Amino acid sequence: MTTPAVHVPRSPVTRKDVARYAGVSTAVVSYVVNGGPKRVAPATEAKVQDAIRVLGYRPNAAARALKLGSSETIGLVIPDNSNPFFSLLAHAVEDAAADRGFALVLTNSDGNVAKERRNIRNLAARQVDGVVLASVLFEPDLADLESAEIPSVLLNHGGESPGFNSVGVDLAAGAKIGVEHLIGHGHTNIALAMGTNVSNEFDGREQGWLQALAGAGLPEGPVVRGDFTREGGYAAGKRLVASASRPTAVFASSDMQAIGILRALHEAGISVPRDMALTSFDGSAEAEFSWPALTTVEQPVRAMAEAAVSALVGETKGSPPEHRLFPTKLRIRQSCGCP
């Protein structure tokens, strides 16, 4: 191969050139390059790939973003993807975004307000097309997104925050079902293991526990508070075991806490559900494989992720901010006392 003596710059190969060479529309070239949003038949895709290779086409995402005023990305802020509930949520948001041609920039706030704010600012600077925020706060500071005119939606949001788009489940109604199920098994001393939020909002799950007890004319059982984690649940479980009026049943505000409580009960030789029954909240995969398997109030993660992304990408454009509330469902397994 000889090297030409003079390098003649040629105009860059465009999507149009690729489309002409491959004998397809420019839209089809886009679908192949972006892996969607529409599917392309394998034979057509092969032709387009061939054209890209022969012509040396290099799609320029940055140039495209500048032209479209869109980076075709959605930012997600979650407290911690090592909590399987949030990793499931992240996966669902990724899929919902990909279906619409958007990639997902994932950031963990590690349950830290300052880090959450930093992540939001960083996403705003990157000009993502929207931000899905599972905030540690009830009314997070979205000024950076607003001044950059980037739409946002609060996901996993317990209540209505005026002026915010939000998606969540009815925490109180869900918790009520979980506690009522324990009441149905004949329990009269039912504890609450409540996760502590950064914000001081009265959590719907605590309301639901109270409502169920009041509805059945039962006294309030002991309340143990701690982190929404396995470790937090383990500490809560040890306190329940040592409690003077030891409950015969516990409602935990998250699966992670319930997993930790189970460990404390096993260590103390307390049989679940015989000596202490347990229901929890979230419906993560880990709950299915604990011993015994957890009866848990399941959140409809896929539907929530779909609603959040749909609100972001303008499918609900022009509508005023709204709080979309999804119903939960009790997944009955063995920790409650069911066979």
Add this chain to the structure above:
Amino acid sequence: MTTPAVHVPRSPVTRKDVARYAGVSTAVVSYVVNGGPKRVAPATEAKVQDAIRVLGYRPNAAARALKLGSSETIGLVIPDNSNPFFSLLAHAVEDAAADRGFALVLTNSDGNVAKERRNIRNLAARQVDGVVLASVLFEPDLADLESAEIPSVLLNHGGESPGFNSVGVDLAAGAKIGVEHLIGHGHTNIALAMGTNVSNEFDGREQGWLQALAGAGLPEGPVVRGDFTREGGYAAGKRLVASASRPTAVFASSDMQAIGILRALHEAGISVPRDMALTSFDGSAEAEFSWPALTTVEQPVRAMAEAAVSALVGETKGSPPEHRLFPTKLRIRQSCGCP
């Protein structure tokens, strides 16, 4: 407020303007806008934020990317972040990238070769600065990245694939420790629950199991194969329970499989570790909270993520592709028979 009759376009506010107004360097403005890589004192940050607000500065990520030839993002492809090992890995890669000023675009391949290829192509089209790939294949197709001149590194990679940058643990050495620990507890009939890969490579964990048995002069115990998942482990556990020469110990190639095996053993009334001992591989958080807690061969996830991102962002630029192998460590808990 009056609206001017004629709209006079003004030249956009630049980072320099912000720096001058706030009395700081342009680098400091960058750190504030990007949330790093260097920290900025809160008082200085407040001054910069104030300047941004007053001047109406809007950093333009797309323009910057075009100028720098960098989108300041790193792409990550993992099989499934609902496996807590991969969610931990994703979190570690995100942190390592953020420390260097890069955001993370996360994609799940769902253990599917076609989806993995689509994700890689999509990341190439977006001109990410590099791709970290936890592939389902031993020698994945990186042609799309190569033609776009995007560096890549294989993460969670069991062996050396010539021509590829890769980071992984010594699977055989790790598995050998896990099996030898069971031998140390006096077991002579030790099964292997092996996860099945898409690729046909002989997995290092199987080699390590064989080496440990051979080293102790023990016969090969039963081998059950299935998915690297809780469900796969559950099915494997049921087969072990039904096995004619039921083993007294099992080495599982992942924590997820071990979690599934535990459920099968609990259901069959087989006491762990008394009737059947168990060690596994990965060292995920879920392993610490199973019942009994799993003795597991821990992978140094943070160190591996650091090495992968460092290789990508050019800190090892100019070096030939290399396979970085990290040592594992046995985390002793109770499933093995230790007190």
